[in-house]
Amino acid sequence: DQDPVHVPIDITQTEVSDLSTEFQSLSKEFGSFDTQHKLVKILRKLWHVIVGPVVQALGTSNVHPGSRIWWCPTAEFTLLPLHAAGVYEKKRDSLPHIYISSYTPTLATLVRARQQVSRDASSQNFVAIGQGNPDGGKPLQCVAPELAAIAQRLGPVVSSFTSLQDSLATVQGALDALNHNQWLHLACHGMPNRTQPFESSFTMRDGPLMIKDIIRSNWQNPEFAFLSACHTTVGDKKSPDESIHLAAAMQFSGFRSVVGSMWSVDDEVAQEVVSTFYDNLVNDSGKLDCTRAAVALHKAVKKLRRNNVPLEQQIVFVHIGV
Secondary structure (H helix, E strand, O other): OOOOOOOOOOOOHHHHHHHHHHHHHHHOOOOOOOOHHHHHHHHHHHHHHHHHHHHHHHHHOOOOOOOEEEEOOOHHHHHOOHHHOEEEEOOEEEHHHHOEEEEOOOHHHHHHHHHOOOOOOOOOEEEEEEOOOOOOOOOOOOHHHHHHHHHHHHOOOOOEEEEEEHHHOOHHHHHHHHOOOOEEEEEEOEEOOOOOHHHOEEEEOOEEEEHHHHHHOOOOOOOEEEEEEOOOOOOOOOOOOOOOOHHHHHHHOOOOEEEEEOOOOOHHHHHHHHHHHHHHHEOOOOOEOHHHHHHHHHHHHHHHHHOOOOHHHHOOEEEEEO
C-alpha cells in the first residue's frame, strides 16, 4: 500500500555470478568435510553487500523484528541462500534472528496465493508419499520413520490421511493421490535439471515424476506441499525472470505454500525438522493452516540451532508462498 523503495546494492552482476558459482561448488562438498568456515565467509558477504542494506531499509520503514519478509530473486540470485545471510559472530544478529524469510518465484504467484482462499476448510485431505528405495538410486533410511511420525501427528487432525510408500510410491500412484488431496508431504530424491527445468523431477519407484506432469495435473484446491527431498529449490541461472524449480512448480500448480530444500539434506535432520514443523502447523482450533508454514519452519530451524546441527543443515530448508 506504499510506493516502492529502491535500495542500492553495491555489487556488480559479475560479482554476483562469481559468488553464486563459488557457493554452488561449496554446496556440493557439504557433508564430506568441514566447510563451515567457507560457508560463513559467503553468508557474511551476502549480508554486507545485499541483505544488510535491505534490512536497514526495512527498519527505516518500521518493519518490526519478527515480521515476515519475502524475497523474489532472479537469475544467479536464485542460487544464493539470502534467507541465511549474517555476520555469524557472538552478540551480532543474522537475518534469521531478525525476520522470518519466505521466497516467491514471481510476484504474480505470491499475489495469487494470497488471494486464494480455502474453499472448504472443513475438509483436509493429506497424502504423505515416501520413496526410500528408488530403482537405481541411493536408499534413504529415514523415509519410513519420517512418514510414521507425520501419520502419528496428523492422523487425528485431518479429514483423511493417505500414506504411499516404496512399491506404492509410483509415478501414476503419486499423480492419482495428488488429484485427491490438498496437503502433500513428499520424502524422496529430487533431481534438478538445469538445462531443461521442466524435466526436473522427483524419483519414484518406477521412474521420475516430472515437473511438467505435476503442472498438468488436475489439482483440487491445493494448499500446502512439504518437499523433503534433496535439491528441491535449485534455480536455473538461464531463466533470469523467474526460478523454475521443483518447489516453484508446486506453487505454479496452485499450492499456496511450499517448503523445499536448497541442497542435499541429511535424512536425520529432515526427520527432526518435519516433526517440529507439523507440531507448529496445527492452529489453535486443531486444524492445519498453510499460512503458519513459514513460522513453523522458523521454529523448527531454531531448534536445529539449539541442537548444534551443522550450519549448512540448519539453513537448507526454505519456505515459498503465503
